Amino acid sequence: MVFACTRLTSIVKILKKSKEVVEESNPQQRVLRRLFRYSFSDWKLILLGSFFLFIVSSAEVFVPLLTGRLLSSVAYKDPYPKFRTNLLLFVGAYFIGILFGGFRLWVFSVCVARLSIRLRTKLFQTYLQQEIGFFDTHESGKLLSRLNHDTEIMSTTVANNVSQCIGSVFKFIGIILVMFKLNAYLTLICIVGTPVILVVIKLSGNTSRRVSEKVQNLTADSSEVSEEAIQSIRTVRSFANENGEIKRYTSILQQAYGALVAQAGLASVQKWFVDMGSVGLSATILTYGAKLVRENRLPGSDMLSFIMCQLALGPILSDISQIYSSLKTAAGASESVFEYIDRSIEQKPSGDYKPDEFRGEIEFQDVTLTYPARPNEKAISNVSFRIEPGKTYAFVGPSGSGKSTCLNLLERFYDPNEGKVLIDGHEIQEYDHKYLHQKITLVGQEPILFNRTIRQNILYAMDENEDENQEKSEAAVVEQDAIVESAAKEADAHTFISGLVDGYNTPCGQRGTQLSGGQKQRVSIARAIIRKPNILLLDEATSALDPISERLIQESLVQNNQQKRTVLISAHRLSTFEKCDRIFVICKGKLVEQGSHEELMAIENGVYQELVRRQLTDLGDSQL
Numbered sequence: 001m002v003f004a005c006t007r008l009t010s011i012v013k014i015l016k017k018s019k020e021v022v023e024e025s026n027p028q029q030r031v032l033r034r035l036f037r038y039s040f041s042d043w044k045l046i047l048l049g050s051f052f053l054f055i056v057s058s059a060e061v062f063v064p065l066l067t068g069r070l071l072s073s074v075a076y077k078d079p080y081p082k083f084r085t086n087l088l089l090f091v092g093a094y095f096i097g098i099l100f101g102g103f104r105l106w107v108f109s110v111c112v113a114r115l116s117i118r119l120r121t122k123l124f125q126t127y128l129q130q131e132i133g134f135f136d137t138h139e140s141g142k143l144l145s146r147l148n149h150d151t152e153i154m155s156t157t158v159a160n161n162v163s164q165c166i167g168s169v170f171k172f173i174g175i176i177l178v179m180f181k182l183n184a185y186l187t188l189i190c191i192v193g194t195p196v197i198l199v200v201i202k203l204s205g206n207t208s209r210r211v212s213e214k215v216q217n218l219t220a221d222s223s224e225v226s227e228e229a230i231q232s233i234r235t236v237r238s239f240a241n242e243n244g245e246i247k248r249y250t251s252i253l254q255q256a257y258g259a260l261v262a263q264a265g266l267a268s269v270q271k272w273f274v275d276m277g278s279v280g281l282s283a284t285i286l287t288y289g290a291k292l293v294r295e296n297r298l299p300g301s302d303m304l305s306f307i308m309c310q311l312a313l314g315p316i317l318s319d320i321s322q323i324y325s326s327l328k329t330a331a332g333a334s335e336s337v338f339e340y341i342d343r344s345i346e347q348k349p350s351g352d353y354k355p356d357e358f359r360g361e362i363e364f365q366d367v368t369l370t371y372p373a374r375p376n377e378k379a380i381s382n383v384s385f386r387i388e389p390g391k392t393y394a395f396v397g398p399s400g401s402g403k404s405t406c407l408n409l410l411e412r413f414y415d416p417n418e419g420k421v422l423i424d425g426h427e428i429q430e431y432d433h434k435y436l437h438q439k440i441t442l443v444g445q446e447p448i449l450f451n452r453t454i455r456q457n458i459l460y461a462m463d464e465n466e467d468e469n470q471e472k473s474e475a476a477v478v479e480q481d482a483i484v485e486s487a488a489k490e491a492d493a494h495t496f497i498s499g500l501v502d503g504y505n506t507p508c509g510q511r512g513t514q515l516s517g518g519q520k521q522r523v524s525i526a527r528a529i530i531r532k533p534n535i536l537l538l539d540e541a542t543s544a545l546d547p548i549s550e551r552l553i554q555e556s557l558v559q560n561n562q563q564k565r566t567v568l569i570s571a572h573r574l575s576t577f578e579k580c581d582r583i584f585v586i587c588k589g590k591l592v593e594q595g596s597h598e599e600l601m602a603i604e605n606g607v608y609q610e611l612v613r614r615q616l617t618d619l620g621d622s623q624l
């Protein structure tokens with residue numbers, strides 16, 4: 001007895017010490033604590049679920065005791081009244097366990113769903129607030145895997161474990177109390193054996209965490225590959241590289257399979273140890289118990305109850321071992337999710353400057369930008385220019401020279417590493433985010449449409465459209481339709497849209513794949529101008545259009561610029577830029593020439609002159 005107690009105390013000390021060391025050095029513990037804090041915001045539900053669990057566990061604890069009593073009542077002279085009472089109690093305990101078990105399941109499933117929603121919303125919100133450079137350096141497949149897969153692991157594991165853990169603790173305490181009541185010596189044997197099993201669980205849990213981290217990373221890689229292949233199916237098909245993509249995908253799955261097999265093997269070994277430990281314990285108890293019964297120190301029915309209690313302890317320990325290893329899995333998933341949630345945005349936050357008057361005068365002062373994905377290469381360096389409001393400017397130059405980069409800076413996709421971008425004399429960072437993007441709109445090189453109708457895509461730019469579910473009056477819908485139609489006309493899109501069977505209600509497909517390149521460009525121009533921006537940025541926005549459509553759009557946006565917008569165009573075609581008020585010639589990230597078409601043509605051996613000459617002789621600009 002003394003030996004048993006000493007052993008128990010030393011094991012408890014070792015466990016305590018190792019816990020302190022692990023807590024200090026192991027960030028996983030911090031991550032898990034944080035995850036639990038997330039789930040504890042549903043404390044009322046958890047409390048309710050715990051109450052149901054308490055009832056279920058209490059009912060289950062009484063079953064072994066009642067079984068023994070049921071058996072001993074048969075030995076009475078007139079066994080039936082006693083037997084009936086015990087039978088009723090026995091069935092009642094089971095019934096209560098089943099009934100409240102259902103309630104418990106329901107409450108904890110609600111907790112899982114709520115936690116999952118909270119985690120996903122938080123992570124999605126975090127993603128959307130990151131600077132654009134973040135998306136240049138983080139693969140979208142990985143981000144989506146964290147959002148869909150890892151948050152699911154976190155919520156199910158945590159909520160289920162909270163439930164399982166509370167249930168196991170209740171049952172464990174209840175059963176130990178019943179066992180003490182039946183026989184203290186036998187109970188002490190049980191208690192001494194239990195920590196040994198717990199140490200096995202702990203040791204295997206550490207390895208299991210490493211393996212599960214690997215599985216999660218490989219799962220993220222596989223979603224990256226599959227997502228890229230599906231999104232680029234046209235390129236895959238045109239190079240007949242379906243098998244190559246399948247091979248890439250299956251090779252990652254194979255690696256994940258290897259890790260999963262190792263994980264399953266580890267779980268089995270752990271289960272063997274735990275179960276074998278339980279069997280060893282049972283054999284010891286049976287031997288000693290039989291001796292006590294033989295010596296009339298313990299009634300046979302109590303021995304039976306004790307064995308049933310001890311058998312019930314096995315699954316509880318097994319549950320605890322599973323809780324431990326699945327918590328390790330959740331810790332792996334949480335680490336990467338929290339890493340994103342905690343990421344500090346590497347861009348100065350927008351200010352709150354919202355002037356009543358916005359003229360649209362732009363100034364670049366010695367601007368240099370290095371993209372985060374290519375930190376050793378300057379995309380543009382020391383670029384300075386001034387743009388007057390209400391005029392049209394063009395950025396011209398060879399491919400990759402830095403034209404789009406200048407426009408990206410005006411959208412604040414990136415902030416300059418050096419120099420300043422000023423609008424109406426104020427640094428662009430000072431402006432309120434929403435305000436700035438109401439005043440400046442970009443039509444990109446490869447416009448992306450959403451998987452919605454043409455009408456919804458154009459209306460995407462209207463602020464009041466933020467809540468799509470909001471009911472609108474008939475008059476408001478008619479007014480909105482008129483606005484959409486007028487924007488589409490200005491973008492020369494109305495004719496082709498009206499020609500479609502479903503007109504403005506035609507779906508565009510994912511990323512606009514159900515429309516032609518030129519149609520997509522026109523819808524995206526309509527989407528940009530419906531916002532009535534003061535500064536319109538057109539980055540190769542008409543490159544896919546036929547010359548007639550391009551001329552029509554130019555006439556409405558540039559020549560008949562009734563709203564006196566400032567228009568900045570990045571273009572390769574002479575027809576697009578020659579009539580602009582002023583042209584900036586960008587070459588290798590530097591502003592090398594500026595002036596009107598005529599002024600630039602007058603520069604002997606100038607870059608612009610060469611560019612035009614090559615276009616006219618149809619050589620293209622690739623060698624500039």
Ligand SMILES: Nc1ncnc2c1ncn2[C@@H]1O[C@H](COP(=O)(O)OP(=O)(O)OP(=O)(O)O)[C@@H](O)[C@H]1O
Binds near residue numbers: 374399402403445570
């Ligand atoms: N997101 C990015 N991350 C890293 N480098 C980039 C990124 N976008 C552009 N670059 C690089 O910056 C340089 C300037 O690119 P930019 O898109 O401004 O050229 P451009 O003149 O608009 O070219 P094009 O006429 O072909 O559209 C190029 O070398 C390009 O490879």
